[in-house]
Amino acid sequence: MYFSDNYRICINFMISVLTEDNRLIAVLWRVLSPFQGQANMHIFEDYCGGSIDQFRNNILYPLFPNLRTTVSRLAVSPKSKDYGLRIFGYLHPAVTDEYIFAIASDDNSEFWLSLDESPQNLQRLVYVGETGDEWTAPGEYWKFASQISKPILLVKDMKYFFEAILKQNKGMDHLEIAWCLNRYNSSFAVISSEFLSVYEDESSLQMGDIDHIPQTEASYDRFLEPFAKSTKPTGDMVKLDPRDQIYKITMMDESYLKDLFVECHYKPSYLLETNIGRYEGVNLIYFSSVYPNDYTRQTHDLTEHMCFYKQEPSFQESQGFEPYLFEVKEPDLQKNIAGVASSWQRVFDVKPFDVASKQNAAAINACKKAGNIVMTRNDVLPIVTAFLKALHSKEPTRGFSLLRVLNIVRREDNAVGSRYLVELELVGPQGQKVLVSRYVYAPQMKMDQNAQTDPFICSPNEFSWNPSATVHVIVAVKNQARWIIQFIREMEKIYRVTGDKHFNVIIIDYSSSDVDINERLKKAKLPSYQYRKMEGNFQRSGGLQAGIDLVEDEHSILFLCDLHLYYPVNIINYIRKHTIEGKMVYAPVVMRLDCGASPRDPTGFWETAGYGLMGIYKSDMVRIGGMNTKEFKEKWGGEDWELLDRVLGNGLEVERLHLRNFLHHFHTRHGMWVSSGAEKR
Structure with missing residues (x-):
């Protein structure tokens, strides 16, 4: 369908004035826009196993699916078993900016994105597992290190070929691909119809027509290839983490940091100054939380089961994760032979589910696979921002800029305030890299201010560590x-x-x-x-x-x-x-x-x-x-x-x-x- 520039402007104007009716906007966009608001989805039924490798090794993949249809957003839950999905098409970013992608699924999944509209330029951005044993809850984007991508620059008015693959074995099935702008205050949102278009209109094609099906690095016909031996991947904890090599970074000259913060009284409410009963101490211990995720949680352990999720107050074992899915009623452009929308086309929305940030000492003791409590990016942004402003206010450090946040440790004290260990890697005017590693304190009274105001942080009295x-x-x-x-x-x-x-x-x-x-x-x-x-x-x-x-x-x-x-x-x-x-x-x-x-x-x-x-x-x-x-x-x-x-x-x-x-x-x-x-x- 061809649209003139004037007609396109008219459509965009209609959409802009109807912002209060999101459903009508979606209809207009999908019916009138050349983007179509759909992506191709190929369904492969009766495929056992939970890994993507098992899926790809099937002789019928990727050319001969059981069903070819479309889907209106990148979040699906067909409520079936022993199947695989291949979803592909184009992404249309609304603004030119850096985007971060995330994925969640049960069981394994992958999301690939091209640097342009060509299927030949794909690169794998994010994935859930490789052995078939890994899985996540809906919207749980922080369970594995592989789930969140590095920032990717996308340009408005360009289209980008993408491919998402899901392999479902048994149990609850779901797949979500989300994105957000590379901002500390951004949150992940499922990629919805206004940013999608199909790779090929397959509505008039027969199942024997296969020449149009894209063969990519992610999915190509392996019929003539010999079988390769697979190796078991290692868990996230043994993969290199920036914290592991902090000791290699030269610490910033302490004279640069003198009087960086005002000194303040520091006395946590949980401190004791009296004898306690025999073996009572173990019941009085508090756990600190960390950022970024250090992957101390035993995510790849089959014996984990649901222990970790049972500690989350909103989780109801009798219902599992079903309440976390919000079905979206969008008009389907394709129906099955009977004229009825298939369950394969059912789409939903889901809120980001960062259960690791909601753990506490009781949960950690009850679930010994849990690992450290993990803070969210928004938890640490105010502290890092305030720290950098103080740093840049001092003459010797103005030429240094933030390279990366290496490590933040927080001991939360709701009664009086929270203590933080802040470790930042900075780069100087001549490209030299230095480490700043200091304890700061954020009194509780200052933490309840307007979100636009930086928190007050100070130097806790006589609380510093000796590097030598x-x-x-x-x-x-x-x-x-x-x-x-x-x-x-x-x-x-x-x-x-x-x-x-x-x-x-x-x-x-x-x-x-x-x-x-x-x-x-x-x-x-x-x-x-x-x-x-x-x-x-x-x-x-x-x-x-x-x-x-x-x-x-x-x-x-x-x-x-x-x-x-x-x-x-x-x-x-x-x-x-x-x-x-x-x-x-x-x-x-x-x-x-x-x-x-x-x-x-x-x-x-x-x-x-x-x-x-x-x-x-x-x-x-x-x-x-x-x-x-x-x-x-x-x-x-x-x-x-x-x-x-x-x-x-x-x-x-x-x-x-x-x-x-x-x-x-x-x-x-x-x-x-x-x-x-x-x-x-």
Whole structure:
């Protein structure tokens, strides 16, 4: 159908004056506009499996679908099973700008976009899973790292070929493709009919007519190709995250940041200054939240089931995710043989569903696959904006601009205000990259102002971290040769990769007879170490205290730990920034690996009840009385909870975060120290 320029102007004017009737606008747009408001959809029924690879490997894909029809928006839920969908056509952006795309589905899905109208220039922007086991709730765009794209520049009055693929196995089925402008205050919205047009009008074609079907990098006829072996992809947590390499970035000269913020009184409402009952501390712990998503949630674990979603107040198990879908009543331009609209053409809308940002301490303890609470972009925008304005107000830093937000950690306190660790990568006038990593405080009274007003942030009194503090990693051992050697290898790995000279390894040895630990330490490539031999039966509390006693500098950090651990290379840096002298200790949550799991493919659960791994300044350890070597002399198990009680009772905060790639290897008690009379909780 051909439209003159005057006629097109007339149509656009009619649409503009009818803004109060969105339904009428949609009708006008789809009936009169050359964009047509539709996309092609090919349906492949009776295809088992949940992965896109299984879908593509079917001999009939992509040329011979069961049904060819159209769909009016990129959100479908046919309520069927064992099928695959291929949706393709053109996108028509309304404005020239950078767009971010997102995808959600059950089961696997992909969204591809061309740089222009040619199907030959496709690139995969976002996807949900590759094994067939991954899925998301409707509108849940933040479950996997692969679901949200980088910004893509699109130009108004151009059209862009796109392709979306869904493979559904069993259970609830849905697919949503959403987009938003690259703005901090933008939210994702499903791509609707006014931005769509078909690739080809197939209404008059027979099913045997296949020459028009686009063959692309995403979907082409593989009939003559040999079968390729598939490899299992790794989980999101082991993929590189900007936080993993923060230690490589040079910190900005501290003199540039002097008096960056006014100093303010800082005393959280949850601080205690009195003794508490035995083992009560574990019930008083708060979890901090992070941004951006660090993917500590066990999304790819089949045993997760619905645990994570059950913690969300609006979720009703009896109804599942059905209430999250809002059916859209748009006129269908195509009907089936019977003249009735098919369920394949049913479209819906969905609100963005960021369940990870709604978790709390109770949910994390109940669902040990959950990982860290994740803030949304809008949660951190005001703080980052206010931080940058303060930074640019200082003469030495005006030439620096924001390169990326590396890490934000928030400890929320609804009573008085929230504390933030803000870590930003900046780039200077000569292209030099620097790191700013500081704690700031946002008093509650200032957080309720008009959304257009930047929040007031200040420097919490005596609350800053020391980038050069020495960290002493302390472990007590007896007759665990293979694990002792592996522990030393882990420490060597950290030193080899980071080159950090400000950490010290302390091993307290209860007369091990299966390895000469001191000799191993002499040969090890470590910045420094200390070794002490003890007599008698193994004592964890006594051994750790012996290591503590070897540390002379009270302004250095003790990290109390165990064997059987896999350490991320940035752990020393993490310990420093989350351990504040006189104010806060750091108790990172470790993941216990399942039997058969490994650091390359980590599955397991987060040990939210364990506090045996703790970073604390020597001065604070002395103040609270050290390890309890009297009650926990011939046994261990409970000594971590008892220590936690005294930490809290002395007015110290406990920073509690799940630490990426901090793993406890699976092992049995075979060869452990149980035979010595020790007990394990």
